[in-house]
Amino acid sequence: MLQTLFLRENKATVIEGLKKRGGLDVSERVADLLMLDEKRRQTQQELDTLLARSNEIAREVGNLFKAGKAAEANELKAESAQIKDHAKTLEEQMEAAENEIRNILFTIPNVPNERIQFGNGPDDNETVETHGSTPTLPASALPHWELARKYDLIDFELGVKVTGAGFPFYKGKGAQLQRALISYFLTRANQAGYTEYQAPLLVNADSGFGTGQLPDKEGQMYFAPEDGLYLIPTAEVPITNIFRDVILKAEQLPVKACGYTPCFRREAGSYGKDVRGLNRLHQFDKVEIVQIAHPDQSYSLLEEMRAHVTGLLKELQLPYRVLRLCGGDMGFASAFTYDMEVFSAAQEKWLEVSSTSNFEAFQANRLKLRFREGDAKPKLAHTLNGSALALPRIVAALLENNQTPDGIIIPEVLVPFTGFSIIQ
């Protein structure tokens, strides 16, 4: 959520910047909002004056009663009654204006950073880095869902029986490979200075609101109505919300946190396309890295996070590319996003395995996540997060790219975690 004050002072920049999101035009909404804001401030001034008078009367009445001048006190009471009526009207107006302002703010996405290009969608993203060569597989090569069956690693049908589509069982070496990847990712995040958390998998509405899943994208989350709790779609939600309503000291920045969680996504409406095998699931595992940063540092830290993620991909010896998303393909809250994709050789497809973003102050504004320098007024911090990494598509690429007539070769860095070097 953008700040009203920021909007007031940077109206033109905001409107221009948002056009990069596929030509989005917010000029009308912003104009409405600023008008409401103007009205809100006027109303507040009026109301404050009124309440100040009311407080004054209350004090006088008290003094008069003490002095035994009941008659004079009763006169003042009459004035107070009038003020009260008027104040109530003004309060209602204030509240109405505030609500309208908030409702408009909810519809305005974050302003893309100046380095972000105009674009309408995925086709306009720029590749900023590629690494590794795509392996050429023999004609007999299999897609990962067939390899998973051949080596008895993943059972999709069993998942359907027990839960439903998109909830696979991992089995034997398949399950062990999952555990190894999680452990490897966490170990590397720890080494990079991220404090590990094991977070709740259900969160309350305040948290969903804090990171921006609510009020808009509630259809994406599983919901337990009895308890009013949401299953997390990513560890970003519980981990970032640790810092909701927190004022940090500037010296504490950057705060680096990480965590492994299963992620639950309803993926409503995405059936039928690219959903085979591990490509898109309702439940999947992911290690997430999060940073809370000083605004001056957030972009250098974003590069650090990108290097962390690509470092993992290099170690896993997966061919990858890094995309800088264009305005039209970026998430609602993001100001700058890198997507990391690995090449899945049998499907001959690039699969997104990480999305690493700087939200600048957009999320922090909702979270009321601030920092203080010296004894200055608190300022909003910047938040960043990235997958490091999401498992299923990594597994898909590993299985496909590393298949040999003898079996599936486990990358060397993983062997200490799996305890085996080949799946046969």
Next chain:
RNA sequence: GGUGAGGUGGGUGAGAGGCUGAAACCAACAGUUUGCUAAACUGUCGUACGGGAAACUGUACCGCGGGUUCGAAUCCCGCCCUCACCGCCA
């Protein structure tokens, strides 16, 4: 699930209709003292939204929402949450 207690500033915790944005203590920060550290002493020490060039100043906020009253942290009603004990259980 049952019963009871309670939600006040970074923490502990007082306040029980006006003098309370809130005592005291702890923590934190700045300074004095000191060969250094510590101790001691002094001072500062909530947030938001307004007004103001600034100094400063107005309003709101004591879990949340209503109500009573000239006046509510304090009284009344509803809700939420936390804790303790019992029951059940990983």
